[in-house]
Amino acid sequence: MPPNHAELASALRLSLLRAARRLRAQRVNTTATLSQLSALATVCKSGPLSAGEIAAIERVQPPSMTKILASLEHSGWIERSSHPEDRRQSIIAVTPAGRELLTEETRARDEWLAKRLVEFSAEDLRKLGEAVDVLDRLGSE
Amino acid sequence: MPPNHAELASALRLSLLRAARRLRAQRVNTTATLSQLSALATVCKSGPLSAGEIAAIERVQPPSMTKILASLEHSGWIERSSHPEDRRQSIIAVTPAGRELLTEETRARDEWLAKRLVEFSAEDLRKLGEAVDVLDRLGSE
DNA sequence: TTACGTTTATTAGCTAGGCTAATAATGTGA
DNA sequence: TCACATTATTAGCCTAGCTAATAAACGTAA
Numbered sequence: 115m116p117p118n119h120a121e122l123a124s125a126l127r128l129s130l131l132r133a134a135r136r137l138r139a140q141r142v143n144t145t146a147t148l149s150q151l152s153a154l155a156t157v158c159k160s161g162p163l164s165a166g167e168i169a170a171i172e173r174v175q176p177p178s179m180t181k182i183l184a185s186l187e188h189s190g191w192i193e194r195s196s197h198p199e200d201r202r203q204s205i206i207a208v209t210p211a212g213r214e215l216l217t218e219e220t221r222a223r224d225e226w227l228a229k230r231l232v233e234f235s236a237e238d239l240r241k242l243g244e245a246v247d248v249l250d251r252l253g254s255e
Numbered sequence: 256m257p258p259n260h261a262e263l264a265s266a267l268r269l270s271l272l273r274a275a276r277r278l279r280a281q282r283v284n285t286t287a288t289l290s291q292l293s294a295l296a297t298v299c300k301s302g303p304l305s306a307g308e309i310a311a312i313e314r315v316q317p318p319s320m321t322k323i324l325a326s327l328e329h330s331g332w333i334e335r336s337s338h339p340e341d342r343r344q345s346i347i348a349v350t351p352a353g354r355e356l357l358t359e360e361t362r363a364r365d366e367w368l369a370k371r372l373v374e375f376s377a378e379d380l381r382k383l384g385e386a387v388d389v390l391d392r393l394g395s396e
Numbered sequence: 397t398t399a400c401g402t403t404t405a406t407t408a409g410c411t412a413g414g415c416t417a418a419t420a421a422t423g424t425g426a
Numbered sequence: 427t428c429a430c431a432t433t434a435t436t437a438g439c440c441t442a443g444c445t446a447a448t449a450a451a452c453g454t455a456a
Contacts, residue, residue: 122380123368124361125387127278128296131289133394134275136314137268139443148272149413155269166433173277178414180435202422202433227264230393238389239263245386246266248379252371253274279441280414290442307404319443321406343404343451 130249137227146189146219153182154191154208154216162207164197173253191215271390278368287330287360294323295332295349295357303348305338314394332356 138148146154156171157163163171169179183206186192191212194204208216231239279289287295290313297312298304304312310320324347327333332353335345349357372380 119369119372119380122384122387123366123372126383127368128293129387129390129394130271130275130278131293132314133390134271135443136394137271139314147412152269152272164433165435173273174413175415176434177416177436181413184435200423200433202420204434221261225264227268228260231260231264234389234392238392239260241382241385241389242267243263244382245390246263246270248375248382249270249274249386251375251379253270253277276414288441305404306406315442316444317405318407318445322442325406341404341452345405 146191146215149182150186150191151216151219153179154186154212157192157206158208158213158216162195162205164203165206166203168206186212287332287356288326290323291327291332292357292360294320295327295353296361298333298347299349299354299357303336303346305344306347307344309347327353 153168153172156168160171165179165183166176168183169176172179174182183192187194191209192206193209194206197203197205231242234242294309294313297309301312306320306324307317309324310317313320315323324333328335332350333347334350335347338344338346372383375383
């Protein structure tokens, strides 16, 4: 284990970026991209939201989310309804098709990683599991 | 901690992608991109290599590496010499300028992460440190 | 030695996925 | 009412990957 913050930071940065690149390259099913799925999952989990709220949760700028939402709407996975008080916003919700896609797609995409995880020792899995919540805090503050 | 492979896979995928997105957005110094730095670091570490070898180590397709190497050469951070036996290949090595850039850039880029790490408990840091080598294996097999 | 298949690298062109700056539309408050 | 703020979108840029096609060099077998 790296003995100080700087060395840990350096090692973690390289490991994270390479692992993420590897994950992103895994396209078991090409009906939706990872960014689309991520946004869809957010809407599905946190209920109907405005575009700005989704962008904030996903930590992207509003224009980036505009693109993602346009593709999700075009595919029929989300739908917009008008905000009762503010006509600038629209309320975005997952459609049944979107919900179904999310379930299937998530399972399919997790398959590769889960298969890889089988090769790891229980000790390794414990380490990964413990790191998940720390990584969450690292990525979402 | 997620109780099985599938759940761990799902949680880890989301955490990794979000943390990586966050890291990638950190551009303290814009003289080189992360892909360029990663390739440069590989050449620096593993000695003179051919383009194909670098692509294999970085886990990208040859055309992607062609682009990266062209930009690195244009900036004077790598140089090519002819392969003594196979004139299709060229041997790629880091220049002194490239080596210097790598040192400075890595330190600068690590700064943000290191600062963030200071906010974490010793326990969290231990978890991250333990996860690094597991992530390495996950990303590089 | 010539011809053919293989390997290595590059070029061309596509897509995703992010960004900033500028614009449009709506809301809010003096 | 008029100025400012907020929300979303559009336009245009960049990184970062991919596949398909091409060029050049290599190796081998007739």
